[in-house]
Amino acid sequence: MFEERFSSTLPFPSKPSGLYEPCRYFLTIGGKRVRPVICLMANELFGEITEDAWYAATGIELFHNFTLIHDDIMDKAPLRRGKQTVHERNGLTAGILCGDVMSIYAYDQLANIQKNLAQVLHLFNKTSIEVCEGQQLDMDFESRGDVTIEEYIHMITLKTSVLLACSLKMGALLGGATEGNAEKLYEFGKNLGIAFQLQDDYLDAFGTTQKVGKQNGGDILSNKKTYLLLKGLELANDEQRVVLDEWLQKDGDDKVAAVLKLYKETGADVACREAVERYSQAAFDCLEQVAVLSKRKDELRVLAEYLLQRDS
């Protein structure tokens, strides 16, 4: 329901086309629209979907895409969802400026909100700042050798989870939820986001993902400090750590298979699955505590189970 309204009412004018054509391009290459959809669902827990919630959902999705466009520059990523990234397609300048203008359009959507505008804006700003901080930490980690699991969870919380959590809380507040219920939904989203990211780490290594444009074992080949790698280094005995460290220094056709073997031998694979389960459970517990009829929460429950690829 969101996608239709969103893609048919993009707020960009036609000119200057060098600015707005890449914006439209990027918004049409796909995306699951999880954040706006979850915002609307949270809003609907408390009654009919409000006009304010549509503005919030649209603003959140525009903001999310702005961060993707800039992250792709920082990560030097040529592809996103199997399609060219903006800076790859239209150059660095277009990538920077079209991200900038998209973030302003996000704020302009939010400025249409009638109810609790100041409160909702502060929540959104706090979250947006955290997303930037998460991106900074993610990049800091690349050159650090002593990242702990705790720091990693903190980083993915900021980079990924808080925007999901904020989407839910904004939807709830704009639907007239109590602060208590809104906060429970925030915690639901935060735990769900962490579980989702850890599962993403797991699937990148072990799973057959259906994700377009993503290679299995990509994280291993790029030495990305995922939960699996950090846990593997933590759980490894001296011998295993030496082997793992050696693989981090070199490349080769057998690197992925060798590192996967080490993840299994150290038990990092099981630890990762357990962590996914733990955060998932925490998420569903929070959802349970939101004081509305259980049946009303079915949609959110189903979406969460879909995201976590669990059979419900």
Add this chain to the structure above:
Amino acid sequence: MFEERFSSTLPFPSKPSGLYEPCRYFLTIGGKRVRPVICLMANELFGEITEDAWYAATGIELFHNFTLIHDDIMDKAPLRRGKQTVHERNGLTAGILCGDVMSIYAYDQLANIQKNLAQVLHLFNKTSIEVCEGQQLDMDFESRGDVTIEEYIHMITLKTSVLLACSLKMGALLGGATEGNAEKLYEFGKNLGIAFQLQDDYLDAFGTTQKVGKQNGGDILSNKKTYLLLKGLELANDEQRVVLDEWLQKDGDDKVAAVLKLYKETGADVACREAVERYSQAAFDCLEQVAVLSKRKDELRVLAEYLLQRDS
């Protein structure tokens, strides 16, 4: 008065330092703070300076610096105010991300505004979008050979003037001004901004500017499409146009002197000074029409005259 409060209450936390240290650095290398000061002055036309106006002024200055940081990347500028630009000092990633987060802090300042928040936000967003569009047009012009004077004025209006105009209008609205008075102040700022930019074009070519880190004739050496060049091409006879076109194709120690000579021969120099005078006059006329006691407007008048380097 603004500078003291601004620099002692920067809203950035200490960590992650890779994100916030460059933000603080950039805000301490100077800047005239014209926009926030003019916002506060407009506010004071209608009574005591309000707390809302301080938030607006701070948000505007943060936003302005965010655009400078990103513009410097796009322009590949190594220096700003004689000091290293952020991307030169801390890398591309820091330049992008510290600009992004600064723009969010700008919005978070604005979200503190109590009075007419939605109205003020829409004005600010409209303006911010125009600033991005102006930057896009400026870059589009680099590769175009048929830019008209009218298009050039439109571009500098968006890129430079509307934020000045918006600063005045926001200050006025937050001081309780009527829509009519606020709009006159907007027009004052718009014309002032255009006059200021055209004078900047003139001084870059002919003037002895006191600006640190700027070279005389820099625009000529980089073939920048300024008012002088566009007007020179427009006014030139066939022979002069051939010579001017030739200089645009080549470099050399005598390029600046030769092009300046052509600006004088074609009368582009006089046309530029006349345009500065015309827009300045339009600005002061608008200020005159703001319905408050003339004496209250002295500060704004003096500031405008200072910016235009006119002897009052």
